[in-house]
Amino acid sequence: MSQVTFVQSINQALHDAMEDDARVLVLGEDVGDAEGGGVVGITKGLSQAFGCERVKSTPISEQAIMGAAIGAALKGFRPVAEIMLMNFTTVASDMIVNHAAKLRFMSGGQTSVPLVVRTMTGAGVSNGGQHSDYLEAWYAHTAGLKVVLPSTPADAYGLMRACIDDPDPCIFVETLPALFNKGEAPVRGSRVPLGKAAVLREGRDVSVIGYGRIIQSVAQLADRLAGEGVSMEVIDLRTVSPFDKEAVLASVRKTGAAVVVHEAVREFGVGSEISSLIHEEAFAALRAPVRRIGAKFAPVPFSKPLETASLPSLDEVEAAVRELAAVTA
């Protein structure tokens, strides 16, 4: 089985989408080949293959980038706009939240904004407080947007293709520190449907529900604990909004216990929404309250020990799983 990085699979997805559909456009800072094909190379080769009119490097103007993408989308194009880092989406949030998300609704369905925002983020590489945040909960909290956060290169390919196909605005979140990690190569042309979770491990005792790089680590943990007789079910949501309610509820009804985990701060996070859903719809199945694990409620620090301490750890997940597994009905 051939192995590829996220950089390669996302590049492949953009390439294939541009080849399949002339309406697909790419824009953002440094995305053209003359500027290096993206700061980590995700858009490498695209301007060479499809020309500088469809693959446009932009000035450092996040509002203008998003506005150009929205206007082109209103006319039926399928722009993929890169906002280099997720923290920089705050600079474009008027365009994303007040316009991309709402124009379909506010126009009574006359217009639509089929665009994709590609953005990278993630702590662990000493980028400090303004270059590391996971803000997916902000966008998931905004009606009109969809949010995806892939955990494998193959999912990244399939989700990118699905986002580009989708008639609504999608926020595609890439985990910067994991971009050069390898995984199974995607099947070209494949799609990962939005809103569909993947069951990474099947198990009986405790469900762990999350997404992104940490859920892959949780799957490794499941393999280790299985040897000790603790049976974990691991659910990778893949799409944060709309998330796969059925998969979550089916799993919890089976195991009777759940831990939700993500790298964003725990407070007011996506995990809180999932936890609430479980309590509301599967309360009778629960042996114990749902446990939420996320980053500490603080800006991401620079100093290595502090940065590590701010992140959710696998030890916390393991402790929660062991506790819940020990609770009998």
Next chain:
Amino acid sequence: MTQISDDLLLSIFEKMALLKQNDEKMRASISSGRLVMPYYSYRGQEVIPATISALLRDDDTICTIYRGTHDALAKGCPVDRLWAELGGRATGTCKGKGGPMHITHPETGVMVTTGIVGSSMPIANGLAWAAKLEGSDAVTVAYFGDGASNIGAFHESLNLASLWKLPVLFVCSNNLYSEHTRFAAGTAIDSVAKSAAAYSMPGVRVDGNDVLAMHAAAAEAIDRARAGEGPTLIEAMTFRFHGHVFGDDDAYMGEGEKAERMAADPYPRFRAWLIDEGHASEDRLAAIEAEQAERIEAAIRFALDSEFPPASEVLTDVYEQEMAR
């Protein structure tokens, strides 16, 4: 000075007659309680979109702002659908989901109306980029106010449009106030048009209450845009007669300022000029006005006779396919 045909002059007058009377009806309807909505009256600023729109085609697009009901109407947005929208009816342009600040009617090129100051411009760039990619010579007009020239998006948009040679008209209606702040109290530069120089594009300040001046500036900018020569910034000097928002007490204005401006109302001025210069007879203009009045009355009847949208509409049009919640 380019010659303007009588037909074009009358088409501008017809739009102005519609816009002026429509504003009067909107204000009267709010006063009587028939319409319940925030309203940012455009009365006094009609020359700008009436003249520009008379030069535009259906496939040209606009992005406008909360004060831009006149921009939408001048571009061709149907009056009856507009009134139904203002009334929150299911037959409104936006099924009652947008309201006065979000009028949208793509068939006539009214693509976006935004309530966020400065946000018409970045999206106008995208519409213009799309036209360019399609190989069409359609142009996009971004309407905004003087206050919006102090928002970052204005500067980002001018730079990008100039860099990419986008077919955009940036039309700033400088009505001398943003909310209650005088232009000079909020803007360091003495003319918005001068900002164009910073972005290597032509910038012109014109009397936005003068049809001939407005026509000359708009025609040149549209020609430039259609020819692929890029954007133009037009600063159209004007005044809003009814303050920032309906109910405004005008306390922040200079003594007698408003009365003086209203005495120079561009509507009767243009009307008299048309007759004096022999472009139209009094009867002809009166007939146009009566037609527009009837259109508006019919629109109001249409709106009032229409049903409100059912509550189930809250969850439609959020996404193409309603999300299971």
